[in-house]
Each structure stands twice: as structure tokens, then as C-alpha cells.
Amino acid sequence: MKTNEKDTKQRVVPALRFPEFHGSKGWDLKPLSAYLTEYRQKSDGKSKVHSVSLSKGIVNQKEYLGRSFSADDTSHYKLVKPYDIVYTKSPTGDFPYGIVKQNFNPYNVIVSPLYGVFTPNNQYIGYIIHSIFESAIRLNNYLSPLIQKGAKNTIQISNDTFISKEILLPDNEDEQRKIADCLSSIDALIKAAENKIDELKAHKKGLMQQLFPAEGETVPDLRFPEFQNAGEWKQTTIGAICRISNGKSNVQDNVQNGEYPLFDRSETVKASNKFLFDCEAIIIPGEGRFIPKHYIGRFDLHQRAYALKDFTCHALFVYYYITAFSFILTQKAVRSTVLSLRMPILEAFPLLLPNNIQEQQKIADCLSSVDDLIAVQTNHLEALRNHKKGLMQQLFPNVNNREE
Incomplete structure (x- = not known):
């Protein structure tokens, strides 16, 4: 029996395949409807309203968002x-x-009637489809030819159209299971790393709440033993303990090959006509979210930011103090189209300062050690994500890699 030439050309073999499937036929281009069926059932009257989050998946609205945004009648x-x-x-x-x-919830939920809901042939092919479309590039490439933009840039696509386009997926359920198990094991490692980072950030936040005095207090709840009798912290302001500047335009000084390094990154940035510093400084944006960054060395400063430098106290301590109480800047910022931070507001920013610079050093070292742990876990998480990305590229073939 002669093999259909069209079918042969459409079969594709992935670059990486589990040993038990070596020699099996390649994958065929088929519409997504071969793997997904629209599920049209309405609310059962008892399931809770859920939202679809980019980072968290399908989550309970009240638990994730703090309240329900659903209609009164669901x-x-x-x-x-x-x-x-x-x-x-x-x-x-x-x-x-x-x-x-x-x-991934082990129970039924209900979602907005605007969403499309589809039942996969099995949980494994469903996981594979979920994993493939986690990539913005893959999902955008799949959807862009199908989407029509309506008035006010609204997305117009029917559920039938969504599953109409061809896609390369394995038909063998055993192969589907193997791929899904592989991806889910990596996702479990990624989730564990994310949880560890969240735990460390929560630990750091709790530490800052204890290491810095609460509102109305002059000593912290948690103090290192050697400073128990060091007395109250003194009240001061940002303007009194450092110089605040928008920088100076010495962009050509000490710039090698048109680049200069940043303190907390391995990458370099192109020299420009923006403001440069060559010192230890705390950078605070001039608008938006006023989250500070700490730099040592040569760095680029956009003119809508402030550089705090030439400290009379421990600079890293001040950085963590501002981080802990940055909400004060938000409260006092000028509100227009965007939150704007004015120089007098920043100069008047209040802070309490231990009299002993050794205590300032100890607090800064404690918090920076937690930041080091967060950085290690963040790098580990990024490595896992890159590993998964590379694995996906090999497990799922390019349509051009057809079987001969």
C-alpha cells in the first residue's frame, strides 16, 4: 500500500525523543480540535468563581485578588x-x-462566560498544550493569524476558531504521558524555587519590621545583643545625612568601548548622554514606584531619578531603611497623571538612625545576607526556566523538520 505523499511530508520528528519511541512514526499536523473539545456546561450552582492569572494559573478570585469581581448572578x-x-x-x-x-485544581470551578473552556482528550495532552502556550512567542504565533481586532482593540475570535488551526502534537498517549511527566517534574522544581524566593522575601520583610523601629518608637523590637544598651535611635532626615543630586553629564570619562559596568549586574549598558556617577549611591526613581536601588561604581542615572551619595552614616543601612518605608514617599508624592517625587519631599524623608555606626553595619549585613540568598535562588530559578525552555525546543519539533 502506497503511503499518502501529503501525510508523509507532514510527519515531523522531535530532536529529542524518549528511547521507547525511537523508530515510531513522526508527529502529524492536526487541528487543535483533534485534542480539545469545547465544554459548554454552565455553572453547577456550587462551584466557586475563579480567575485566570498569568503567573498563578486558575485561582480563586477571593483568595488571590482579595475579593470577587464576578457578576451578582453567576x-x-x-x-x-x-x-x-x-x-x-x-x-x-x-x-x-x-x-x-x-x-490544576482537583475540583470544578466556574469562570467568566467570555472565556473558552475545552476538555482535552486526556490530562497529559492538556498539560502539553498548557506548557506549549506558556510561551508568549508560541501562543502569539498560533493566535495572530486567527485574531480579528474589533472596536476599542477588542479581541474577536470564536471558540471554534481557536481550536481550528493545525498544531504538531504526539498522538500516542504513552508518549503524551512521558512528555507531560517530564515537564511536570521540571515545573515542580520551578515551583519549589519560586516558593523558596517568596519565603525568603517574606522573611526579609519580617526582619525589616523588627530591625527598624515601628511608628512612634525609637528602638526596634529586635536588637543585636551587643547593642541592647546602646540607647535610642536619633531622628533625622535624608537631606541631613547625604547629598541628593540629579547627576552630572561627564559621560565620556572612563568609558571603555562605549560601555561601563553596573554594580549589581554582569551585563553592561551603552554610554549615552544621561547622567553618570562613579561612587556609592542610592538611586530613587522620580516618578511611579519609588523603590530604591543601591549601586557602587559607575552607573547611568536617568534624569527622572535622584542619586543619594556622600553619606555621613552607613549607606547600605539607609538603603534598607528607605526600602522598608518607601510607602512614605508614595503617600507624600505629588499626584497627577503619574506619582511625582519632588526634591523637598525626598530631603524631608524622616528616618531613625542608630548612634553607633557598627549597629548600622550589623543591620545592613544581616539584610544583605538575605538578599544574597534571594539572589542565589533567583539565579537557580532562572537556570531552571532556561533548562525548560531548551528542553521544550527539543521535545517539540519545528514544522520544517519533516520526516523524509
Whole structure:
């Protein structure tokens, strides 16, 4: 029997395949509808309203967002079973055409009637589809030819259209299971790393609350033993303990090959006509979110930011103090189209300062050690994500790599 020439050309073999599937036929281009079926059931009257988050997946609205944004009558909301796939049809960050997530909750939930809900042939192919569409590039490439933009830039795509386009996926359920198990094991490691970072950040936040005096107090709740009898902290302001500047335009000084290094990054940035410093400084944005950054060495400063330098106390201590109480800057900022931080507001920023610079050093060292742990875990997380990205590129073939 002669093999259909069209089918042969469409078969594709992944670069990386599990040993037991070596020699098996390649994957075929098929519409997504071969793997997903629209699930049209409405609310069962008892399942809770969930949202679809880019980072957290399908989550309870009240638990994740603090309150429900659903309509008073949710009887027309769509039911989502465990392992179902949900397509949001609403732009989010790098996903201008919406996001796609699998329901990992072990129970039914309900979601907005605007979403598409689809039941996969099995949980494994559902996980694979979820993993493929975690990539903004893959999802955008899949959806861009299908999307029509309506009035006010709204996304127009039917559920039937969403599953109409061809995609390369394995048909063998055993191979589907193997791939899904592999990806889920990496995702578990990624999740553990994310949780560790969250725990460290929460620990750091708790430390700052204890190491710095609470409002109305002049000593912290937690003090190192050698400073128990060191007395109260003194009240001062940012303007009294450092110089605040917008920088100076000496951009050509000591710039090698048009680049200069930043303190806390391995990368370099191109020299420009922006302001440069060559010292230890705390940088605070002039508008938006006033989260400080600490730099040592040569760095670039945008003119809508402030550099705090030439400290009469321990600079890193001040950095952590401002970080802990940055909400004060937000409260006092000028409110217009964006929050704007004026120089007098920054100069008057209040802070309490230990009289002994050794105590300032001890607090800064304690918090920076936690930051070091966070940095290690962040690098570990990035390595895991890159590993998964590379694995995905090998596990899922390019359509051009056809079997001969």
C-alpha cells in the first residue's frame, strides 16, 4: 500500500525523543480540535468563581485578588473541570491575544462566560498544550493569524476558531504521558524555587519590621545583643545625612568601548548622554514606584531619578531603611497623571538612625545576607526556566523538520 505523499511530508520528528519511541512514526499536523473539545456546561450552582492569572494559573478570585469581581448572578458562568483548558481572550502583558491555562485544581470551578473552556482528550495532552502556550512567542504565533481586532482593540475570535488551526502534537498517549511527566517534574522544581524566593522575601520583610523601629518608637523590637544598651535611635532626615543630586553629564570619562559596568549586574549598558556617577549611591526613581536601588561604581542615572551619595552614616543601612518605608514617599508624592517625587519631599524623608555606626553595619549585613540568598535562588530559578525552555525546543519539533 502506497503511503499518502501529503501525510508523509507532514510527519515531523522531535530532536529529542524518549528511547521507547525511537523508530515510531513522526508527529502529524492536526487541528487543535483533534485534542480539545469545547465544554459548554454552565455553572453547577456550587462551584466557586475563579480567575485566570498569568503567573498563578486558575485561582480563586477571593483568595488571590482579595475579593470577587464576578457578576451578582453567576448562573451563566462556565464550568471548568479538573484538567480542562481555559482560554481567556483578554490581553495580558506579553500575551496580546490572551492566555491559555490548564485547571490544576482537583475540583470544578466556574469562570467568566467570555472565556473558552475545552476538555482535552486526556490530562497529559492538556498539560502539553498548557506548557506549549506558556510561551508568549508560541501562543502569539498560533493566535495572530486567527485574531480579528474589533472596536476599542477588542479581541474577536470564536471558540471554534481557536481550536481550528493545525498544531504538531504526539498522538500516542504513552508518549503524551512521558512528555507531560517530564515537564511536570521540571515545573515542580520551578515551583519549589519560586516558593523558596517568596519565603525568603517574606522573611526579609519580617526582619525589616523588627530591625527598624515601628511608628512612634525609637528602638526596634529586635536588637543585636551587643547593642541592647546602646540607647535610642536619633531622628533625622535624608537631606541631613547625604547629598541628593540629579547627576552630572561627564559621560565620556572612563568609558571603555562605549560601555561601563553596573554594580549589581554582569551585563553592561551603552554610554549615552544621561547622567553618570562613579561612587556609592542610592538611586530613587522620580516618578511611579519609588523603590530604591543601591549601586557602587559607575552607573547611568536617568534624569527622572535622584542619586543619594556622600553619606555621613552607613549607606547600605539607609538603603534598607528607605526600602522598608518607601510607602512614605508614595503617600507624600505629588499626584497627577503619574506619582511625582519632588526634591523637598525626598530631603524631608524622616528616618531613625542608630548612634553607633557598627549597629548600622550589623543591620545592613544581616539584610544583605538575605538578599544574597534571594539572589542565589533567583539565579537557580532562572537556570531552571532556561533548562525548560531548551528542553521544550527539543521535545517539540519545528514544522520544517519533516520526516523524509
